[in-house]
Amino acid sequence: xxRVAPVLxxxxxxxxxxxxxxxxxxxxxxxxPPLTDILSTFNETWVFERVGSDVVPxxxxxxxGYLLAVAIAVLVGIPLGLNAxxxxxxxxxxxxxxxxxxxxxxxxxIVVVGxxxxxxxxxxxxVCLWPVLLNTIDGIRGIDPTLNDTARVYxxxxxxxxxxxxxxxxxxxxxxxxxxxxxxxxxxMVASTNGIGFFVLQSxxxxxxxxxxxxxxxxxxxxxxxxxxFTVVERRVLAWxxxxxx
Amino acid sequence: MKTWAPPTxxxxxxxxxxxxxxxxxxxxEDHVPPMTDTVAELANLLGDPxxxxxVGNTMQGWALGLGIAAVLxxxxxxxxGSSATAYRSVRxxxxxxxxxxxxxxxxxxxxxxxxxxxxxxxxxxxxxFWPLFVQSLYGVHDVDPVATDTAxxxxxxxxxxxxxxKLPSAVPYIATGLRISSAVAxxxxxTAELVIGSAxxxxxxxxxxxxxxxxxxxxxxxxTGLIGYLLNTLTSQAERRVLHxxxxxxxxxx
Amino acid sequence: xxEIRHLSKSYGDTQAIADVDFAVEEREFVSxxxxxxxxxxxxxKCIAGLLAPTSGEVVxxxxxxxxxxxxxxxxxxxxxxxxxxxVALPIRKRPDxxxxxxxxxxxxxxxxxxxxxxxxxxxxxxxxxxxxRALAYQPQVLLMDEPFASVDAQTRADLEDLILEVxxxxxxxxxxxxxxxxxxVYLSDRIVVLAPSPTTVKEILExxxxxxxxxxxxxxxxxxxxxxxxxxxxxxxxxxxxxx
Numbered sequence: 001x002x003r004v005a006p007v008l009x010x011x012x013x014x015x016x017x018x019x020x021x022x023x024x025x026x027x028x029x030x031x032x033p034p035l036t037d038i039l040s041t042f043n044e045t046w047v048f049e050r051v052g053s054d055v056v057p058x059x060x061x062x063x064x065g066y067l068l069a070v071a072i073a074v075l076v077g078i079p080l081g082l083n084a085x086x087x088x089x090x091x092x093x094x095x096x097x098x099x100x101x102x103x104x105x106x107x108x109x110i111v112v113v114g115x116x117x118x119x120x121x122x123x124x125x126x127v128c129l130w131p132v133l134l135n136t137i138d139g140i141r142g143i144d145p146t147l148n149d150t151a152r153v154y155x156x157x158x159x160x161x162x163x164x165x166x167x168x169x170x171x172x173x174x175x176x177x178x179x180x181x182x183x184x185x186x187x188x189m190v191a192s193t194n195g196i197g198f199f200v201l202q203s204x205x206x207x208x209x210x211x212x213x214x215x216x217x218x219x220x221x222x223x224x225x226x227x228x229x230f231t232v233v234e235r236r237v238l239a240w241x242x243x244x245x246x
Numbered sequence: 247m248k249t250w251a252p253p254t255x256x257x258x259x260x261x262x263x264x265x266x267x268x269x270x271x272x273x274x275e276d277h278v279p280p281m282t283d284t285v286a287e288l289a290n291l292l293g294d295p296x297x298x299x300x301v302g303n304t305m306q307g308w309a310l311g312l313g314i315a316a317v318l319x320x321x322x323x324x325x326x327g328s329s330a331t332a333y334r335s336v337r338x339x340x341x342x343x344x345x346x347x348x349x350x351x352x353x354x355x356x357x358x359x360x361x362x363x364x365x366x367x368x369x370x371x372x373x374x375f376w377p378l379f380v381q382s383l384y385g386v387h388d389v390d391p392v393a394t395d396t397a398x399x400x401x402x403x404x405x406x407x408x409x410x411x412k413l414p415s416a417v418p419y420i421a422t423g424l425r426i427s428s429a430v431a432x433x434x435x436x437t438a439e440l441v442i443g444s445a446x447x448x449x450x451x452x453x454x455x456x457x458x459x460x461x462x463x464x465x466x467x468x469x470t471g472l473i474g475y476l477l478n479t480l481t482s483q484a485e486r487r488v489l490h491x492x493x494x495x496x497x498x499x500x
Numbered sequence: 501x502x503e504i505r506h507l508s509k510s511y512g513d514t515q516a517i518a519d520v521d522f523a524v525e526e527r528e529f530v531s532x533x534x535x536x537x538x539x540x541x542x543x544x545k546c547i548a549g550l551l552a553p554t555s556g557e558v559v560x561x562x563x564x565x566x567x568x569x570x571x572x573x574x575x576x577x578x579x580x581x582x583x584x585x586x587v588a589l590p591i592r593k594r595p596d597x598x599x600x601x602x603x604x605x606x607x608x609x610x611x612x613x614x615x616x617x618x619x620x621x622x623x624x625x626x627x628x629x630x631x632x633r634a635l636a637y638q639p640q641v642l643l644m645d646e647p648f649a650s651v652d653a654q655t656r657a658d659l660e661d662l663i664l665e666v667x668x669x670x671x672x673x674x675x676x677x678x679x680x681x682x683x684x685v686y687l688s689d690r691i692v693v694l695a696p697s698p699t700t701v702k703e704i705l706e707x708x709x710x711x712x713x714x715x716x717x718x719x720x721x722x723x724x725x726x727x728x729x730x731x732x733x734x735x736x737x738x739x740x741x742x743x744x
Contacts (some may be wrong), residue, residue, distance in 0.1 A: 012335040015623035016635040031357050089252035093260060095303045097392070099429075099474030101436040103448060104467045107455035111463070127309030149550055154637060163580045182347040189352065189441055197349075201441075204353030209611035216350045240580040244619035 001163040042214040058195040065124025073132035081140025096128035128176035135172025139165030279461040311370020318430040323382025347421035348373035350363035366438035369422040374427035385419025425481035507556035518698035529683035534694030567634035571646040572628040577618040592635040602637035624655035
């Protein structure tokens with residue numbers, strides 16, 4: 001049984017792809033073009049025709065918004081994690097702000113900041129802020145008291161124990177990464193003149209269906225690739241954590 | 247008393263700050279209306295039947311989307327999770343499909359279902375399927391092997407083990423999945439309303455912005471926040487109730 | 501060197517420590533024993549300055565420094581730092597820290613592990629790192645809270661001998677909390693026996709066994725048995741009085 005399972009892991013996805021290719025090959029439905037068509041359109045569009053015009057702006061906005069969110073979240077989360085009263089005071093405000101469905105904020109962002117790049121960056125940052133913030137607070141609160149006692153006894157500043165919160169902070173950062181992609185797409189669909197999200201919506205409006213699907217496929221690959229990249233970075237930074245909890 | 251004071255003070259301070267910042271002109275009144283005007287607008291809305299119709303539309307999309315997702319995701323997750331072979335076959339596909347942003351399917355939804363309720367429900371259901379499915383999957387799969395081995399040594403059959411050991415262990419995971427999926431369903435419902443124009447709060451917010459009724463827009467956004475806050479609170483409480491016996495929730499009696 | 505003057509500690513309505521009073525001379529090895537839950541750890545934390553006493557005071561001779569070695573060694577070492585950097589942590593601002601670290605690590609016999617991480621080491625080795633860290637800090641007083649309670653018997657014997665060597669080499673005063681009576685007699689110059697909670701000092705005994713101590717020879721001496729029995733009965737009697 002053990003030897004069968006890894007083979008299955010590779011076979012099943014390939015089989016599904018095969019089924020999709022076969023099923024759509026004979027399709028003449030407008031909405032579901034043959035997989036082969038989608039793949040060739042993908043090749044024409046994204047390798048590497050529209051990388052500069054759409055992929056790069058999308059990625060830049062994504063990165064800027066994400067990093068901004070992480071920086072603010074950690075800076076604000078540390079004092080909130082350390083001080084119970086501040087935490088209690090901020091709790092309902094944080095819970096309310098993070099409960100606002102992000103799309104509802106788009107019109108607000110447009111009104112206040114306009115329809116340019118800063119709007120997209122800011123809204124990505126706003127949405128990505130909360131998971132990292134909450135996880136930073138939880139991470140700081142969860143630092144082993146023995147570790148803090150040790151720092152006190154040896155006259156070492158409290159900040160020396162902060163890396164103990166890193167695993168939790170990274171968990172929050174991972175969640176925020178998915179949110180960043182989602183907000184990037186939505187903001188581009190609603191108010192943009194370039195970007196992958198914009199391209200997908202435009203294609204749909206002009207009934208360029210294989211192009212639309214190619215864009216969707218690209219977004220899937222992007223999401224997967226970013227996640228993979230994140231995992232690689234996390235593995236390196238948190239090597240000590242994995243070792244300690246093996 | 248002590249626990250209520252800090253948050254109340256904080257909220258009052260934020261509201262006062264808002265009023266002040268707009269009052270002295272630090273924030274443009276065209277961009278951010280005064281706090282008092284917004285609150286007054288919000289109070290007005292409560293008597294407006296169109297407002298409640300929009301709320302109803304959003305909640306309808308949320309409920310149908312979440313409901314369909316739950317009916318599909320939970321049984322599927324449990325069945326696949328309880329078979330080690332099925333789990334391993336499906337895992338790679340799930341990990342690949344999971345990060346795909348559901349918003350990418352908005353144009354597809356429009357093509358297939360048009361601009362009405364069906365599109366909204368499709369998007370909400372598709373997006374909220376994943377957290378519930380994954381949680382159910384992991385919940386059944388990650389059961390403590392000592393517990394299942396003990397059950398097996400007592401002669402419990404496969405189905406009984408599922409019913410008596412694996413399902414109760416999985417319930418907290420599923421409760422967490424419901425909490426996450428509820429938030430996701432709300433987000434996608436509002437997204438559909440905003441981007442596609444289906445009836446609901448999202449569309450009302452957009453319309454308010456386009457016609458320059460800024461206080462209305464802010465009041466509606468605050469409403470969506472309150473709805474989200476309410477749903478989060480309810481699902482979190484339900485989750486905590488169900489989780490209270492779980493090791494992750496235990497606090498050492500100091 | 502160190503004086504604990506009429507120390508008491510209460511948490512709300514519960515009094516953990518009623519009145520503890522004793523003095524520690526320079527270079528002495530003093531053990532503190534008592535029945536379970538009598539407040540030994542609370543006492544040590546008050547002495548170390550981690551908890552504020554409700555009344556009374558802890559007086560340390562001027563310019564003297566204390567270090568504390570915890571029972572839960574794995575939770576007191578920073579898992580993201582190597583052994584070298586963990587030991588260097590309290591002294592990282594000192595220019596001669598490299599030398600101090602290497603000496604301390606060599607004193608506990610872990611020179612080969614300098615660049616490893618705590619999770620790569622066994623329990624006994626991790627506790628040695630904690631001891632090395634305390635030594636690198638160059639304290640005059642070393643406080644130890646049941647440091648060998650969480651290791652196996654074999655490792656415990658090795659660590660007991662290690663601490664005696666370290667005491668000789670570094671000339672430190674040691675206050676050693678333990679629940680293991682044999683260990684307290686084996687290691688100490690004096691033993692402070694505590695009463696059950698709310699705790700007071702029941703008795704202070706002199707341990708007149710020859711040094712250097714040996715795991716086999718010292719424990720065969722009749723004086724060892726006598727002291728051991730005495731402390732045992734003291735504690736058992738205390739426990740009996742409480743339950744009566």
